[in-house]
Amino acid sequence: MPESPNLAVNFAGGIRSPNPFWLASAPPTNCGEQVMRAFDAGWGGAVWKTIGEPVVNVSSRYSSIDWNGQRMMGLNNIELISDRPVEVNLREIYEVKKRYPNHAVIASLMVESKREAWHDIVARSEDAGADGLELNFGCPHGMSERGMGSAVGQVPEYTEMITGWVKEKARTPVLVKLTPNITDIRTVARAAKRGGADGLSAINTINSITGIDLDTLAPRPNVDGFSSHGGYCGPAVKPIALNMVQQVQSDPESQLPLSGIGGVGTWKDAAEFILLGCGTVQVCTAAMHYGYRIVEDMIDGLQNWMRQKGYVTIEDFRGLSLPHVREWKNLNLNYKIVARIHEDKCIGCDLCYTACWDGAHQCIHLDRVSGVRNGHVEAHTKPAEVEAASRAKITVTPIAKLDKVAANSQNVEPYATPLARIPRVDETECVGCNLCALVCPVENCITMEQVDSGLAPQSWEERTAVVAGTEKSC
């Protein structure tokens, strides 16, 4: 048995933690007692709930989106920064660091946009023992109305200026937390880098209204009949976060050590963020949903995967997926795949059939019994005709004593599912879009298989260059 992969990280020039799993600045890191329990559960670091001049919060504060019977696919909050006095938070940071010297404690900070205010809070946080500072330029609700949070993060000049003030004073690494509520996240990432940031955290929450109560007509969360836009997070935002992480990491002017945030709840999520270049990940919603204990499998699962892939440290695979992301114009136009339906696995739900007809390219057919007919739409029985034929059938309850059961009535179908319900792909028409495989509820029942197009790889850029060249030569 090879030794366990080493998950320890040294992030952004000096923040060390036993693993890359940090709790994001949020309710799970509200106080020292919580952070210590989190460390006991296995978390490698914690970004403290944002410290600043204490605020008053409202009740209620959260709302969520359920999907298909699953709770909290996405979570929204209108809670502000810490409502506890600065000195209490700093005293508790001191206590935590004394007892957990090897874990990372990062102070998340937000004060009014004055140089002295930032100098003061930076000095006090570092005196308390924080291993690093995270500048909260991302909070999208409430604080932004007071000129802080995303009000700073949406203006590159402010971001650069305040980062600069902090760097004048800071002795520990400075991370800037980016807001996604901006057209191009790279503009602010570049500003943070220009301002001297040692690292970035992304993404903060996304502006959201999660839904409206259809009885009261008030959006959620309801505060005395009214609501306010909040910050959206949880599994729903992961794809958005991954895209922004990739954008930042692929841009030389933005590129900095990055702590990935947004829908991380499992080791697989974490691996994906790291593969796109993140050095650590931060978790909030999953911990709010299931508690600190989820980190156990994040550690265990990531180690098992690393062992299987032969990676020994986080650095061994960090960023390995970045070269696989290209601009569309550089993708190979001559790569062709088609859908193959594996009859032995098909359960006959025919979701691929209806998806292909209504949502794709009309190349999946129910004609295994009636006779195969390749070609355009006109040659085929359409969905409405299939349904009408079913409705016209007379069905009765099978009752043995009333039905003469013929001896040869046994299922002679080659598959468990009746042949008439197993769809067929017309490969000449299939464009290889993946939709059928995506809707199929059975794993590996529909696979996308490469077919040789007989053509050398060629991208759009190459193809249009060739055409332009041809025209010139004419």
Next chain:
Amino acid sequence: MQSVFQQHPEVAERFPDLHPPLTAQSAVIEANRCLYCFDAPCTGACPTHIDVPRFIKKIANENLRGSALTILDANILGASCSHVCPVQVLCEGACVMHHHHEPPIKIALLQRHAMDAFYASGAVLPKTSAERRNGKIACIGAGPASLACAAELRQRGYDVTVFDRHRLPGGLNTYGVAEYKLPTADSLREIELVGSLGVDFQFGTEIAGEAAFANLEKEYDAIFLGVGLGAMHRLRIPGEDHPAVIDALAFIAGYKTAGRLAVGRRVVVVGAGNTAIDAANAAKRLGAEEVQILYRRVETHMPAFGFEYEHAKQEGVRFLWQTQPIAIHADTDGELRSIECLRVELAQDGTPRSIAGSNFHIECDMVVPAIGQSPLFDLLTECYGVRVEHGRVVVDRVTGQTSNPKYFAGGDCVNGGREVVDAVADGKRAAVGIAKVLESAHA
């Protein structure tokens, strides 16, 4: 009207729901398990072709009224079907989840969830915009076939009168289904719904004699025969006229609707069909200490559905295979004492043959014959020109029309005794057939 069970809560307690209803949240979770198949096999397996994925999706989307109306649009008796359908061999049996190594979607419970919500919210059907049409139809019998036929015709704008010789409507839904499956009250509220459409009911009205049918023919443009089957077969053995010999349907109707809640201490049920099992289970719940089912053949031959057999075993009913009753004995005081039987051997081809001299007695104080119903030969011969073969009315399967074009038929009198849902499907098909004939006549 208070049902017998509402008057006797201590007995009702012993007839709890066989399958307790879903809660609102569990219904949504279960509904979300549904894959929403295209041209779904469950829909194809339902004789009334209820669009199952559609009504389930509406439950998932918390559109319970839309869900209920989807069900009712296909099957006006959607509520009772959700209780009594043998879904294991119908919709749930066809669920693709079986191939997915997962339990099928609980279609019956979801259907019931939607229907319960519909009745709880006042059971208001949308106003049909159909204009009144010329045409009067008489439906004979107020069981599921006639109810479905009447509702469909009424919704299409025709005048419909339903005749039934019983005091209560519903046919076997009211009189013949085990209470733990379908409470009488639930059957009756469903018939009120049909009534709310404007269907005229004539209860306690027996149509009998050629003259009566001739009169009907004069008064009505079409006649639907939803008469079901006749009396239960007799055992044809000595002693069966004893008052403690009560056939299964009379026994079930007695406890459900007539307040006859007394039952023997040791009960023998003869026959192993679904009705035999309903009777045996009811006898257990009504307080019988010992209930035994006698059957000539063996387990694999029994006509009852497998899940009914399992249910009976769980209720504590004993099964005696290869047993042929030959006489019922009373003691000198006239009390029923025993049923005398012969052992049966099965020939190679499965034919049962009783073994001479193998006589034995089973002590009991009540015998419930449950060996099927006989056709209503007399009544059917009174309908002029309606062809009957093997005791079943011959119809065109698609339209329900008999050999006399004025008569249509459906349900048990046509199919020999299938399920409620089959009767509903027959009735609805016949209604469409009748409407077509009347439309062309008045065109």
